[in-house]
Amino acid sequence: MGIQVIQDKCTGCTLCVKTCPFGAVTVVKKKAVIDLHKCTLCGACVDACKFKAILLEKETVQKSSVDISGYKGVWVFAEQKKGKVQSVSYELIGKARELADKLDTYVGAILLGHSVEDQAQELIWSGADTVYLVDAPQLANFQDEPYTTVLVELIRKYKPEIVLTGATFIGRSLVSRVAVTINTGLTADCTGLDIDKEKKLLLQTRPAFGGNIMATIVTPNHRPQMSTVRHKVMPLPISDKHKKGKVIKEVFSLDQLNSRSKLLDVVEEVENLVNLAEADIIVSGGRGLGGPENFKLLEELAQVLGGAVGSSRAAVDAGWIPYSHQVGQTGRTVAPKIYFACGISGQIQHLVGMQSSKIIVAINKDPDAPIFKVATYGIAGDLFEIIPSLTKEFKKILKV
Amino acid sequence: MNIIVCIKQVPETTEVRINPETNTLIREGVKSIINPFDLYALEEGVRLKEKFGGKVTVVTMGPPQAESSLREAVSLGADEGVLVSDRAFAGSDTWATSYTLSCAIRKIGQESGGFDVILCGKQASDGDTAQVGPGISTFLKIPQVTYVKKIEEIKEKSARVERMTEEGYDIIQVPLPVLFTVVKEINEPRLPSLKGMMRAKSAKLITWSGKDIQADPNGIGLNGSPTKVVKIFTPPPRTGGQMLRGETPDIVGKLVSELRSEVH
Numbered sequence: 055m056g057i058q059v060i061q062d063k064c065t066g067c068t069l070c071v072k073t074c075p076f077g078a079v080t081v082v083k084k085k086a087v088i089d090l091h092k093c094t095l096c097g098a099c100v101d102a103c104k105f106k107a108i109l110l111e112k113e114t115v116q117k118s119s120v121d122i123s124g125y126k127g128v129w130v131f132a133e134q135k136k137g138k139v140q141s142v143s144y145e146l147i148g149k150a151r152e153l154a155d156k157l158d159t160y161v162g163a164i165l166l167g168h169s170v171e172d173q174a175q176e177l178i179w180s181g182a183d184t185v186y187l188v189d190a191p192q193l194a195n196f197q198d199e200p201y202t203t204v205l206v207e208l209i210r211k212y213k214p215e216i217v218l219t220g221a222t223f224i225g226r227s228l229v230s231r232v233a234v235t236i237n238t239g240l241t242a243d244c245t246g247l248d249i250d251k252e253k254k255l256l257l258q259t260r261p262a263f264g265g266n267i268m269a270t271i272v273t274p275n276h277r278p279q280m281s282t283v284r285h286k287v288m289p290l291p292i293s294d295k296h297k298k299g300k301v302i303k304e305v306f307s308l309d310q311l312n313s314r315s316k317l318l319d320v321v322e323e324v325e326n327l328v329n330l331a332e333a334d335i336i337v338s339g340g341r342g343l344g345g346p347e348n349f350k351l352l353e354e355l356a357q358v359l360g361g362a363v364g365s366s367r368a369a370v371d372a373g374w375i376p377y378s379h380q381v382g383q384t385g386r387t388v389a390p391k392i393y394f395a396c397g398i399s400g401q402i403q404h405l406v407g408m409q410s411s412k413i414i415v416a417i418n419k420d421p422d423a424p425i426f427k428v429a430t431y432g433i434a435g436d437l438f439e440i441i442p443s444l445t446k447e448f449k450k451i452l453k454v
Numbered sequence: 455m456n457i458i459v460c461i462k463q464v465p466e467t468t469e470v471r472i473n474p475e476t477n478t479l480i481r482e483g484v485k486s487i488i489n490p491f492d493l494y495a496l497e498e499g500v501r502l503k504e505k506f507g508g509k510v511t512v513v514t515m516g517p518p519q520a521e522s523s524l525r526e527a528v529s530l531g532a533d534e535g536v537l538v539s540d541r542a543f544a545g546s547d548t549w550a551t552s553y554t555l556s557c558a559i560r561k562i563g564q565e566s567g568g569f570d571v572i573l574c575g576k577q578a579s580d581g582d583t584a585q586v587g588p589g590i591s592t593f594l595k596i597p598q599v600t601y602v603k604k605i606e607e608i609k610e611k612s613a614r615v616e617r618m619t620e621e622g623y624d625i626i627q628v629p630l631p632v633l634f635t636v637v638k639e640i641n642e643p644r645l646p647s648l649k650g651m652m653r654a655k656s657a658k659l660i661t662w663s664g665k666d667i668q669a670d671p672n673g674i675g676l677n678g679s680p681t682k683v684v685k686i687f688t689p690p691p692r693t694g695g696q697m698l699r700g701e702t703p704d705i706v707g708k709l710v711s712e713l714r715s716e717v718h
């Protein structure tokens with residue numbers, strides 16, 4: 055695979071420069087030079103060249119030729135933000151441990167960041183046997199390209215049979231790139247993982263059509279088998295301070311850590327302090343709140359319970375609360391322990407975003423509101439009366 | 455500016471059922487729409503065109519009837535529509551879909567002097583994978599920014615955008631050509647205009663097969679898909695629990711004691 059300019063034939067006419075859709079060709083000293091970083095091997099220049107001076111060998115997409123028996127180990131991408139590994143990654147370490155025990159292999163954690171070595175210990179205590187650590191200033195914050203390069207290189211070097219990643223904003227962007235680059239399958243947003251003992255395959259179960267259908271998916275002939283996994287569906291492992299493991303440090307060149315996109319700033323929105331995806335309790339409001347000021351009622355309850363505030367789309371569209379709080383088909387999918395739906399009618403587009411919550415409490419004036427069809431506890435009543443009273447009662451028993 | 459928008463035709467509701475005998479989705483009788491997130495991608499593409507000139511090409515991979523979604527996209531401001539359709543694409547997973555779309559986009563680029571921005575929705579409402587956008591940019595070897603909630607500025611072949619995160623957003627500078635996947639917050643899509651609807655009726659759409667886009671037969675359809683679905687089932691539907699009745703203090707007291715073990 056590759057592209058090359060046959061020096062003898064090139065006349066420096068610049069026809070190829072003009073045709074290249076990617077601006078990848080320049081003429082230096084009367085010869086065409088192709089910048090492989092920009093070139094996508096599209097072949098436009100080959101057709102344009104009147105002198106047959108450009109040679110392109112197209113990579114044939116090769117399939118199923120991997121020897122899958124050479125792949126061992128269950129890996130977890132340990133997502134860190136501001137130097138702290140996220141809870142979903144620990145949940146996955148716990149799951150990886152279980153899968154690795156069934157396969158009689160080891161658990162690896164991939165930790166990329168800057169000055170993050172202190173996080174390795176907890177990963178080991180949670181169940182990792184080996185932590186692969188890549189520490190570099192360029193990796194302090196997530197960036198698609200360097201993170202992809204590093205993960206791809208590590209996978210090529212150590213050949214894990216399974217790679218799990220949280221189905222977070224970062225995880226989904228990153229491993230989609232990685233899976234295509236190393237030519238393997240990726241199953242999104244799994245809620246169940248198990249091993250087919252006979253075939254030694256990872257069984258990946260995930261919801262589709264907003265949870266109305268479940269599908270179990272395998273990657274039979276490619277390795278590693280990769281999945282992103284939803285928050286909060288795997289239990290957190292118990293930390294064992296006697297557990298031993300090793301840390302392997304890997305070093306990458308500046309070139310490999312290069313990123314065409316540059317992160318200029320990280321903005322945290324104050325009202326988002328409790329992350330919806332990670333919250334154990336979510337108090338959501340809809341059009342029934344009647345106005346933006348009334349979200350305060352929900353904030354008070356959420357605060358007492360240590361939860362986050364969510365909303366229906368109607369409340370977002372009315373401009374009462376930012377989009378980042380929206381739950382549902384065109385917002386976030388959440389599955390907390392308790393989901394309070396206050397003044398939300400329960401249209402299907404909202405339900406698909408929250409119906410896998412453990413407990414659903416619905417408060418709605420209308421006793422026929424569809425939300426009651428999925429509610430564990432339904433209250434047909436006025437939220438303005440019930441919410442403040444709930445807040446008060448919880449405050450009492452939780453002593454906050 | 456040459457803008458390409460990837461749109462997917464999906465069933466209108468997510469209330470699909472499966473045929474218990476054949477274990478396949480029952481699709482008959484369900485209306486098809488453009489994936490909701492893709493409407494935001496399209497609107498953003500049309501706005502970029504209005505600001506910088508150029509054209510918007512919509513591309514979809516799907517069965518022949520996906521043509522209606524392309525026409526709808528024209529009524530919403532797209533200039534050209536490309537349907538990538540071939541029996542051999544059947545059974546494509548996200549790897550094969552990204553590969554196929556990347557071949558089609560390369561061809562669009564070759565025929566119209568390259569492209570600057572590719573827009574995708576954040577995810578499709580039927581598959582919910584959010585993998586196809588990043589897959590396409592990887593095959594094309596171009597940078598990507600996912601979950602874009604605002605394009606702040608584009609100048610001198612470089613864009614500054616905001617990417618949504620769990621805690622807020624990142625501000626990112628990225629050179630063109632680039633692929634963005636967009637979230638709903640990015641804009642408010644317009645309704646079709648009368649002129650647009652007239653144009654949509656007569657718009658000439660292009661259809662390409664796998665051969666036309668020079669896709670490697672081993673990279674498409676079921677053959678080209680590393681993942682295989684082995685089982686499909688409907689989870690037991692969530693049923694309602696109990697209604698709490700009585701005066702507010704009773705209801706609240708009851709609820710608090712029921713939830714007590716879950717809150718700390």
Ligand SMILES: Cc1cc2nc3c(=O)[nH]c(=O)nc-3n(C[C@H](O)[C@H](O)[C@H](O)COP(=O)(O)OP(=O)(O)OC[C@H]3O[C@@H](n4cnc5c(N)ncnc54)[C@H](O)[C@@H]3O)c2cc1C
Pocket residue numbers: 339340341342343365366367368369380381382383384385386396397398399400401402403404407417418419420423435436437438490
């Ligand atoms: C393509 C598409 C995508 C969509 N995506 C989403 C999505 O991601 N998320 C989402 O939420 N929606 C989404 N929707 C919109 C969805 O269909 C509903 O319109 C929306 O969820 C309704 O919001 P709501 O329940 O807050 O408002 P309403 O349906 O107006 O319900 C308000 C409820 O509040 C009750 N109420 C009023 N006053 C009180 C009171 N004092 N006390 C108690 N109850 C009271 C009323 O009885 C009513 O049931 C989408 C729609 C489409 C077409």
Ligand SMILES: Nc1ncnc2c1ncn2[C@@H]1O[C@H](COP(=O)(O)O)[C@@H](O)[C@H]1O
Pocket residue numbers: 460461462463489491492495513514515516548551555573574575576577578579581582583584585586587
């Ligand atoms: N068959 C398709 N044709 C065109 N675009 C698609 C197709 N499938 C996915 N996409 C694009 O990729 C995005 C993400 O889809 P998905 O990865 O399936 O969730 C969608 O919002 C579309 O923009």
